[in-house]
Amino acid sequence: MYTRVLNLFRIICGFLVIFILAGNAYAQELSPAHEQEFMDAKEALQTAQTAKADKYAPDMLKEANVFLGKAEQARSAKDDVQFTRSSHLARAYAESAKAWSELKIEQEKLSATKVELEKTKAEIQRLEKAK
Amino acid sequence: MRYRKIALYSFFILAVWGISALSPVSALATGSSTSGEETKTPNASGSVAVPATPSPATCIDEAKAAIENARQADAEKSAPGELTQARYWLMQAEKNYAHSRSLWSQSLKLIISDEAKTQEILYLATMARITAQTAEAKARKALVATELTNTAKDLADNQAMLDVLNKKLAEAELAKKVKAEAEAEQKKLEQARQEAAVLESKKMKELEEARKKAADLEAAKQKELSDANLKGQQLVSEKAKQEAELKTLQQKLAALDKAKAMLADAVKIPGATVKAVDKEIVINISASKIFSSKNEIHAKGKSTLDEVASYLKKYPEGAVMIRCYSDNAGKAEAQRLLTEKRAVKVKGYLVDFHNIAPDRIVAKGLGPTQPIADNSTASGRALNRRVEIGVAFGE
Numbered sequence A: 001m002y003t004r005v006l007n008l009f010r011i012i013c014g015f016l017v018i019f020i021l022a023g024n025a026y027a028q029e030l031s032p033a034h035e036q037e038f039m040d041a042k043e044a045l046q047t048a049q050t051a052k053a054d055k056y057a058p059d060m061l062k063e064a065n066v067f068l069g070k071a072e073q074a075r076s077a078k079d080d081v082q083f084t085r086s087s088h089l090a091r092a093y094a095e096s097a098k099a100w101s102e103l104k105i106e107q108e109k110l111s112a113t114k115v116e117l118e119k120t121k122a123e124i125q126r127l128e129k130a131k
Numbered sequence B: 001m002r003y004r005k006i007a008l009y010s011f012f013i014l015a016v017w018g019i020s021a022l023s024p025v026s027a028l029a030t031g032s033s034t035s036g037e038e039t040k041t042p043n044a045s046g047s048v049a050v051p052a053t054p055s056p057a058t059c060i061d062e063a064k065a066a067i068e069n070a071r072q073a074d075a076e077k078s079a080p081g082e083l084t085q086a087r088y089w090l091m092q093a094e095k096n097y098a099h100s101r102s103l104w105s106q107s108l109k110l111i112i113s114d115e116a117k118t119q120e121i122l123y124l125a126t127m128a129r130i131t132a133q134t135a136e137a138k139a140r141k142a143l144v145a146t147e148l149t150n151t152a153k154d155l156a157d158n159q160a161m162l163d164v165l166n167k168k169l170a171e172a173e174l175a176k177k178v179k180a181e182a183e184a185e186q187k188k189l190e191q192a193r194q195e196a197a198v199l200e201s202k203k204m205k206e207l208e209e210a211r212k213k214a215a216d217l218e219a220a221k222q223k224e225l226s227d228a229n230l231k232g233q234q235l236v237s238e239k240a241k242q243e244a245e246l247k248t249l250q251q252k253l254a255a256l257d258k259a260k261a262m263l264a265d266a267v268k269i270p271g272a273t274v275k276a277v278d279k280e281i282v283i284n285i286s287a288s289k290i291f292s293s294k295n296e297i298h299a300k301g302k303s304t305l306d307e308v309a310s311y312l313k314k315y316p317e318g319a320v321m322i323r324c325y326s327d328n329a330g331k332a333e334a335q336r337l338l339t340e341k342r343a344v345k346v347k348g349y350l351v352d353f354h355n356i357a358p359d360r361i362v363a364k365g366l367g368p369t370q371p372i373a374d375n376s377t378a379s380g381r382a383l384n385r386r387v388e389i390g391v392a393f394g395e
Helices: A002-026 A032-050 A058-076 A080-130 B002-022 B056-072 B080-100 B103-109 B115-267 B299-314 B332-354 B378-384
Strands: B272-277 B280-286 B320-325 B361-367 B386-392
Touching: A032 A058, A032 A080, A058 A080, A080 B115, B056 B080, B056 B115, B080 B115, B115 B272, B115 B280, B115 B299, B280 B299, B299 B332, B299 B386, B320 B332, B332 B361, B332 B386
Parallel strands: B320 B361
Antiparallel strands: B272 B280, B280 B386, B320 B386
16 A cells, blocks of 8 residues: 555656656747737737826736736746736736726816816806896 | 655655745735735725735635626626626636635645646636726726716806807897997987087077177167168258258348349439338339329339339349338328329339330239328328339349
8 A cells, every 4th residue: 555655656746747847848938929918918018008007007007017027037937827827917907007097087087077067067157147 | 664754755745735835826916916015906996905915715806896896887888898808717716716625626735735726716816806907997987988978068068058158248248338338329419419409509599699689780770770861861851951041042142132233223213212121122212203293103203213114124033013102191092092093003104115014013002001101290291102112032
């Protein structure tokens, strides 16, 4: 019994060593698809910055930058899984930052419009009273 | 010896498992957690909610909450793709998490670390949360955009109303200004009318005064003219009168000159006394110097009458009045008849012998009337018996 368990453990360790070595060998080069995802993330980040996310959603933009840095680190480490996930997360954060930034801009516009509307209504009331 | 090896391997495995359990397993999912920061989840207002120590279960709960928020924000309608994607991520995360919680996995955890599995769950849950947040943001943005559109429309309507009101107000102001100007003009006009009325009244008064003055002047002029006319007439009349008087005076003067001449010539008649009386030259000749006692003209008397006749011929214009008088001796009627016969005889002599026009001579016997001397004496009576030949020298 002990021998069998030991052998099983040895086999598992052997597989693990093989998987690790095979994984490292497999991760030697990142595919163009992964690079494209990274480029998409960078583009999303630039789009978010264009949408003034650094002003309206700075935390999310920071997260996107952090994950973009992690993706670059993963690229250096040839870790395609980490590279892909970091790229995905960077892009997701960037897109979310852009969405929230656009929402904030719209809310500001709405607030300004409401203020203008209130002013206009007040002016109308004043004119009505003056009339 | 075998048990010692087994114990050594077991200790090694447990050590590896324990170390791996102590190592951060959610570095990938949390991103900035490696730098000590917390995972931040934007809420509706954009602020962040922070889970303390992320674990798969926590991340999954956060993702669920994010999806619920997105759903409540009507993301199913506004951002269905993102919401579906988030749900898919969440489902995958939950599936993996459930698998990791299976008896086999729990057992396997005792042997080897499931770091990769945990990181995958965290990754899936984080992706689900972020995608849900994106969906929520888009949904909220759609709502805000709709509200903004409506608000902008309200604003446009209100601004249009405000423009109309401003326009009306401006028109009212303009109308008010125009009305004020019109009233001012009306006032000016009224004032001008009043001034014109005053001027008209003054002018009328002046005109009336001028008319009155002109009438007065005209009246004065007429009066002056009338006076002048009257004066002229008076002057003319006076002049005529003066002329008449002058003429009369001239006539009188001429008559006087004539009378003077006649008187001077009459004085030359012998035996006669001459005087100028009234408008005639009276040649008084005593009766005895003409008539004889038989009451006839004697020679001397004829000579005297011849002189008289010559005188009458020299002055043929004047009428001749022969008046014979007597004294008061005897009856007056007899004396009158006597004197009348004498007068006729004198006239007859002058007409017959000197061709004096008979109608020029009037002969009257006046008897003892009009004596010129006292009849009580003889000389007086002799003077009263006389023949007067009056020769008119006037008109």
